[in-house]
Amino acid sequence: MNGRAKVHSLQKRLDAAFARAIASSSDLEVQSDYAKYLCVLVSGFLENAITELIVYYAQNRSAPEVSNFVEKQLDHWTNPNTEKIAQLFGQFSSDWFKVITSQLVDEKKDCINSLVSLRHKIAHGESVGTSLSQIKKYYKTVQDVVEFLSDIVDPRSPTSQIRF
Template identity: 35%
Template sequence: MRLREVVQYESKLDHLFQTVENIDDFEMQAHWAKYLCVLCSGYMEKSVRLIYSDYVHKRSSPQISKFVGKKLGGFQNAKVEKIIDLAKTFDDQWANDIDVSSQGQVKGAINSIVANRHNIAHGQDTQITVARIKEWHIESRKLIRIIESHCGVAAP
């Protein structure tokens, strides 16, 4: 069964995307696109941490679980390369699966979310739109599903 926190985060984002699509003011939509980009970046970071933490928690002693949880707490800027490096610490095949599966649109989407979040955080202009960030978010979910499958988290 999927982790409740990941599903809740996805539902929150789905609701916000639906709400924002009904806004007619283009300037307001541009502001929302930035906010949604930051949330989508957070979704990637938090989901990766939660899934791997849950995996370790179910299979390890409390001490090991605590250690890994602390280490995962520092996982930020979830570009595909960093996710692959993290997966490799668990299993080389997982890292390879992520590398192969994320080529093309998935990798471009995730890395674009992170790059734009970085620009937003540093006050730089971005040209993202709500439609574009929604496309990227849909692609990013594909990688989360791969990680879930590695960790034995199946969709209900």
Template identity: 35%
Template structure:
């Protein structure tokens, strides 16, 4: 799925956990509810990792300068809990044209909203507040934001040698 093996492993882990949770528990099972919250946290971490790793891989392909790559990596490391706006702002640093295309792509089929819901629910869960997240919602949001990062990865790789 992803060109980066680390992202691919994270994707497989989350996807398998979603599948196993759906198969192992009834939809109204309390344990399924707790696993949905756990999956929300994993998805949020995956989202953050996907942004950092994909953009760093792109930058590394564009330059062999270790100092520049080190700077980019340090700046990307500062990104936490990236909602759709933060993702667009970060990609705009690399290319304003790409950010415009990404913005249009993210608006299709509520992909932008899916990212924002994952981050919003992650905050609620992390701070002990109630969350109505379910396995079905997680599965839906996960599919949508994976589409976003596959798009980012493919588009950036296409332009990496430009």
């Protein structure tokens, strides 16, 4: 299974969780609880999708020993804010770093960084306020960012252009 296929599999599970959350209750407090849960899942999706893409890239571009090393290094890679994403990709290519830092700006940057920060607060038991609509917005941005990163490491065709 290629990087995109693995990401798609992760995304399908998350889409199903969103569908259940939206259908389950009109109670705003319950929806807020679902939003917190989905925040953690969306942040995890971003982390796992990036890991899958990088591992796939390493498996297809390097010796098994190098690929194994990359995979083990990513075991410790968490909380993927935009700076950490750019740094990770920059370790593979300075061009990747440049294109990522030029594209993950403004609303995209704020959205990713807010999502990861919110997940951190939720995971550590802090009181936070969020809504399903806010997390859906974050998820849409995460999907766009993951697609953009997929185009970098796993292009659809040799002639595909990186666009965002």
